[in-house]
Amino acid sequence: MPRYEPAFGMDVPRFAGIATFMKLPHVRPEEAEGVEIGILGVPFDLGTTNRPGARFGPRALREAASMLRRLNQATGVDPFALAACADLGDAPVNPADLQDSLRRIEAFLDGVVGRGIVPLVAGGDHLTSLPVLRALARRHGPLGMVHFDAHTDFYDAYFGGFRYTHGTPFRRAAEEGLIDPRRVVQIGIRVTLYDGEDVRFARSAGVRIVPIEELVDRGFAAVMAEARAVVGTGPVYASFDIDAIDPSQAPGTGTPEVGGIDVHSAQRMIRLLDGLDLVGADLVEVSPSYDMGGLTAWTGANLMFELLCVLARAAARRRADQASS
């Protein structure tokens, strides 16, 4: 059995070797015995209505993430010491059929979640979250969610009735009972709207929307304190759309919106998820063909590392709870 730890460090140069997530061993879910957190890609962007390309996100994130080191200086967390981690490869997709892709992704995630592995997903566009939530809700019931994004992704339909795009995943997730809107908080929402119907729907369903102006005015600590209260003690999903970040720090995405969250605040907001009952997370909408010098992938990889740290802490806590019970 491979040791589920990264190969990077002072002994092997970080630029050498095949690019897996954080240079972790690559195993398929069905062989991933003992793995507690599985990092996996979903090379899917058929939900994109404007600038496609997030299908190349997993590749770019793997490449970038192999440059990370193992210890989080700010928090002291070494996630690989807390939980056995592996790169589970990519979920299968069909680039010529959206619904078939959603089915394949969901089945792959079922295989992951069904083995008790906590998924950390690299998208793909934001519709990726839907099959992931389906698999997670099957195991955990309706989830709370902390969602970082420039957009609510609570639209109903595009172009006369098309209901599955990267602007609609959480409308569908709410309809399907995968998330509990009253335990959902959205942070960083901003800019121009078609008509505002998405915002009205979300608010009426109980979602707490924190626009960028409120985030800047109140500060990230206050906002996160409220977010933690909103999601409460039940199982929680964290979804991070890279377009939440300001496009100067994350240009490589399909729908950049100016005036976004700075990376420093984002890192600290993710750290403040610590203590929640996190059961999965994703980082989506990295679109390398729009990136500049790999900056977006590098930003995304660092945010995935922060997500991994809080997921590893939650996994270790659950393991300790089970051991003591």
Added chain:
Amino acid sequence: MPRYEPAFGMDVPRFAGIATFMKLPHVRPEEAEGVEIGILGVPFDLGTTNRPGARFGPRALREAASMLRRLNQATGVDPFALAACADLGDAPVNPADLQDSLRRIEAFLDGVVGRGIVPLVAGGDHLTSLPVLRALARRHGPLGMVHFDAHTDFYDAYFGGFRYTHGTPFRRAAEEGLIDPRRVVQIGIRVTLYDGEDVRFARSAGVRIVPIEELVDRGFAAVMAEARAVVGTGPVYASFDIDAIDPSQAPGTGTPEVGGIDVHSAQRMIRLLDGLDLVGADLVEVSPSYDMGGLTAWTGANLMFELLCVLARAAARRRADQASS
């Protein structure tokens, strides 16, 4: 009625004004009385199985084409003196539904072709050619075709049965009787294949495939002499996939293949279409997010200009024939 001539020249700087194709007046097909050649965009790339983005091709081609001047120095042709030309805008598309998009594009083209306007189409991915051929074949019957490309686009299906991608348009066009395979020649075909089934099918149907090696060894003049013989005197369509060109001269495309046709030869091959009964043409697969410094769009715009010159000559000839008969 607007004068259907470009606004560029020594009086107005080429960088000023709204970017229409070659700075032509923009009119909708239903208002395009007197227009003989209509340049139009098809912002569609749902047929793309690998690197999407050709939906942004028409924008980039308009921007680049506004830098052209009016007189073809090599041939002496001034297309705007030969035929009334206009920018007809973009065909409607539905970015969330491939088949609905094909229907909308075909209907738009029907409106163009039905008014006797010769279409010069800026794609979009290569599946764009299918609805254009449907509209043209409805008027002219099965067409001959001179097709410049790195790939045959004669595949049957992808990913277990998906039959409408940018790798399949001419398989469908042959099946639907839109083109006569025995009057089709493909130039510039090269590189790696999945299994070669596309080539075997095309050849067995009578298509003349000229691989890049043959083109280089025999020279463009000899190849075009044969191409003209193959398509003969009937109505002919010219389809130019920008990936026929070497990626150093046209990097901005979804499926670049190294070792391609040089632009100089391509310009001269298009000029050698003069004299054929050309009833339409397209330039497809320009994908600006992969472009570098606008080079691909500029190459594409110049090739569209060469296509326009031979289309204008054909249109003028037909007008003269009608006048004399």
Added chain:
Amino acid sequence: MPRYEPAFGMDVPRFAGIATFMKLPHVRPEEAEGVEIGILGVPFDLGTTNRPGARFGPRALREAASMLRRLNQATGVDPFALAACADLGDAPVNPADLQDSLRRIEAFLDGVVGRGIVPLVAGGDHLTSLPVLRALARRHGPLGMVHFDAHTDFYDAYFGGFRYTHGTPFRRAAEEGLIDPRRVVQIGIRVTLYDGEDVRFARSAGVRIVPIEELVDRGFAAVMAEARAVVGTGPVYASFDIDAIDPSQAPGTGTPEVGGIDVHSAQRMIRLLDGLDLVGADLVEVSPSYDMGGLTAWTGANLMFELLCVLARAAARRRADQASS
């Protein structure tokens, strides 16, 4: 008569169609009956003494602005519901003669302002503001001005007596009585100077200069409160030089200066212009050949949208005032 509203939305993809500002109908000023706000380009950069290229700004801003949606989420303003808006095309210029260009631009603006249309101008370099101010002052008298910039643009002359450059427009405007220096505030001024004569002149004439250090220390709300007091109740012009913004968020400009205003603050400062008697605005110095991934154009387009919102509010208020009087 065309409906003066944008064509974007959920029905037509934002990437389709010819790129006009915010996908508005394109009409020439002389045909723009009923238009209340006219967005127009000035493809002019002969005033640039260092890195030229802002002549390509209008093209890039149109391209980017076609990606906007219609509703300002932060303020709830839908400018197109408040005022009839159109793209008036580009002012004519002569790329070989600076003074002739200034005359042509002024005449074009006279045609706009003379019809009672409020101009929202996309430059061009900052000398663009001079002929715009000439046309506006002819109608409104000396204007107050809120000016966002890294530089004062109050220089007297360059290279031994050349008095018309993008560093001198407001010196000329003050001399010509187009602006009232005591009702002018400049925000974001910073970095190295040749000799400081520009700053000394501006201050002695009564201009309120807010350097970047003061802006950061006091915060944008306090600074804007003062700015509103400075310009008072008379007619006001807003001039936004994109180099006011930090070059990480707006690299595509001729004279970038590090340590600039962040876009979020800029958006909110523009919103705080609401309530002033705004009679025109410009966004200048976008230079696409220095841009990276279209980020600057996208930032500029968003700031133009914010300017449009406050211009539309002012226009609606004036219309209401007239109706009630």
Added chain:
Amino acid sequence: MPRYEPAFGMDVPRFAGIATFMKLPHVRPEEAEGVEIGILGVPFDLGTTNRPGARFGPRALREAASMLRRLNQATGVDPFALAACADLGDAPVNPADLQDSLRRIEAFLDGVVGRGIVPLVAGGDHLTSLPVLRALARRHGPLGMVHFDAHTDFYDAYFGGFRYTHGTPFRRAAEEGLIDPRRVVQIGIRVTLYDGEDVRFARSAGVRIVPIEELVDRGFAAVMAEARAVVGTGPVYASFDIDAIDPSQAPGTGTPEVGGIDVHSAQRMIRLLDGLDLVGADLVEVSPSYDMGGLTAWTGANLMFELLCVLARAAARRRADQASS
């Protein structure tokens, strides 16, 4: 045992999954039972005296090569049907010690060659060839070599005595008896020289240098006929420095030289290696930080595919010879 065939094709999108060379299974040399051709990376550039960065070459080549398909259309060769192929990962290197790196690389290659696996090496700078040749010569004795390059790499020493740089590998290889200079041909040599000592040495040792002017004047077929005669029937190594290619087609390299070989000719020259007793090959000097849009990596991956085809043909021939003897 894994099937040693690529995972790409019509069933799995080429952009999905972890990037190995041509999507081959990844096995370590010590586990590579049955593998006949091993593709491996050497992330090493400590021999670079000017623009470093080739240490990132293997990553970029893996990423690009995963886009290839399996059948060589020009020759009809399917290398994966001819020989069992695998990605052997990267040779170990020490980025802080040149000589230690050379030792580690040589030991890794000994492990490959010692198992009878034919190596296809992705550099790394051109000093990479030295430890590869050491391992191959240990098994096969002095090798003939067909070497494509802009430079001879036959320099003696740099900067007062430093004898191991990417400009000296073949001087060392000749001194160490790894190559037989009379069986070496260098193709594409050009441009400015420090003093010409390298050329004089190489020629006096019997190396056949074909400058770019001679290649263009005689044509690649005539040159390759001579090259085949020069290397004769003994074991042959093929070394391809990507800077042999014109920088418009391969900008991403440390020492680009204008006026180079075009990719089409290079592809055909490699195909004309068929029939030689090829025992190994490399493709070196791809330096991604200087690349534009991945073009160089894509060119390099295609040339590696051509090398693989002739290596596979040679391997199959040897297997057949062994079977029949």
Added chain:
Amino acid sequence: MPRYEPAFGMDVPRFAGIATFMKLPHVRPEEAEGVEIGILGVPFDLGTTNRPGARFGPRALREAASMLRRLNQATGVDPFALAACADLGDAPVNPADLQDSLRRIEAFLDGVVGRGIVPLVAGGDHLTSLPVLRALARRHGPLGMVHFDAHTDFYDAYFGGFRYTHGTPFRRAAEEGLIDPRRVVQIGIRVTLYDGEDVRFARSAGVRIVPIEELVDRGFAAVMAEARAVVGTGPVYASFDIDAIDPSQAPGTGTPEVGGIDVHSAQRMIRLLDGLDLVGADLVEVSPSYDMGGLTAWTGANLMFELLCVLARAAARRRADQASS
């Protein structure tokens, strides 16, 4: 004797002429009579363990710095009026031998410092600081240091014992007694670590580390007040690693770390070094091949200008002290 002032201004365009630092006269140290501050390059990056290229930093910084003007608007300082400044060219290096390079650089700096010239050094990677500190400590004894960086650079050794890399200069400097760790403050430290040994060593030696989180929470003014107290009244060196800055504002560096210092704060922190007994400074790790649009070089040049201003103030103060004593 040349006037040691820059040639830029309103008389000569900033883009004209050969690019020296701030368009200063270029003199060799041995001819630099009367020069008080010498700006010099160290084109050295053999200490880089990951992404090399900082050897090209001096070129890029000279190019960018020629765009500066002479007067610091924020502080009113004109450094060229306070001290005679010159471009001393580049220190010699041997790109094939690290230790030989360190010796050459140290000897060159001895020639500078020995003539009483205050060095302002443009790296080169951060190992550049070591030979500079050796030369300065020879004259001034152990130095205090204000160090801006994302990393401590207090590692002991890499890859099994290699003790001279860009991650180790200050460990060596402390061991050699060149710096007094109790008078060292490091600002901006952040992100992932291999194992944290560097931080533990530095802290135990008395170094004051200010992580980015503390800098953001307390503000730059409070941090700098403490930093001034830490370094006290003795001779002080300022070392600025460009990777201290956020990668959106300084992408062109070998080891970018997200969530960094913004340039505005950095400018103001450097200004707050005024009053310290500064005896030298460096700006290191600008790596142009990773830069985008020259932004990093421009940021670096501006920070060098701020360093020059405080160095010039210190030099003028020492001159005044000597005159009055």
Added chain:
Amino acid sequence: MPRYEPAFGMDVPRFAGIATFMKLPHVRPEEAEGVEIGILGVPFDLGTTNRPGARFGPRALREAASMLRRLNQATGVDPFALAACADLGDAPVNPADLQDSLRRIEAFLDGVVGRGIVPLVAGGDHLTSLPVLRALARRHGPLGMVHFDAHTDFYDAYFGGFRYTHGTPFRRAAEEGLIDPRRVVQIGIRVTLYDGEDVRFARSAGVRIVPIEELVDRGFAAVMAEARAVVGTGPVYASFDIDAIDPSQAPGTGTPEVGGIDVHSAQRMIRLLDGLDLVGADLVEVSPSYDMGGLTAWTGANLMFELLCVLARAAARRRADQASS
């Protein structure tokens, strides 16, 4: 007196030191005693009617040219052994006044030519050639010219009477008697024209125009044989517009035209100028803001090196003739 030889070689890395042309000593013309060939920049682009930026050409060409070595491998020429060469710096320009700039440039060139120094000029846009020709014709009388370009630059006037642009220099030069049109040959002319008046004028005046089609069909050797006959034995100027080269090899220029000359042919055509009585040369229209990865500057620097070789041969021949007479 400085030795007028380059500093590059095996002793000093090519990336170190201040960037002068080919690392030659920098001297001002008035101090350039003994210099036979002076390389100088003209940072001027006020003649550009479309995409400006060639004012930055000299900087980029110096940077690139410092990477050259000294020996021309193809011809065996070492220009620095044949003639004393220096970098004379940049001619003065006034970026706010075209005519004043032309006067300053001409005066500077008078100072160069008047000292018997042969100028090799790095532009700047093509109007740069006019003041250079004025200075040269003052000394040598009307010149023959070999002119490589995509455009004739024989236009009369733009935008209603403006007679001094980069499209008109040779019309003016012919009118002023600086060149003898019957001894002028233009190579590489191509693409779209406004109206063809420039071509008709040039041909009627006796200019020999070789369009790209003729160059490709006849080959460069035959064309150059004719060119040498056309210019004959009198004094000759060589003017190389970088847009003669295909934009894939020289994208960084204001008016790229597809289907251009390849660099290899260009190098060999310049070599075939050997034997002519060359009295000066220029390389113009390199515009770095449109360049990609420095490729255009590198191409331009290599072509300048080839020009230097033939200029040095001519200078050495003249010196030998004088010595023997």
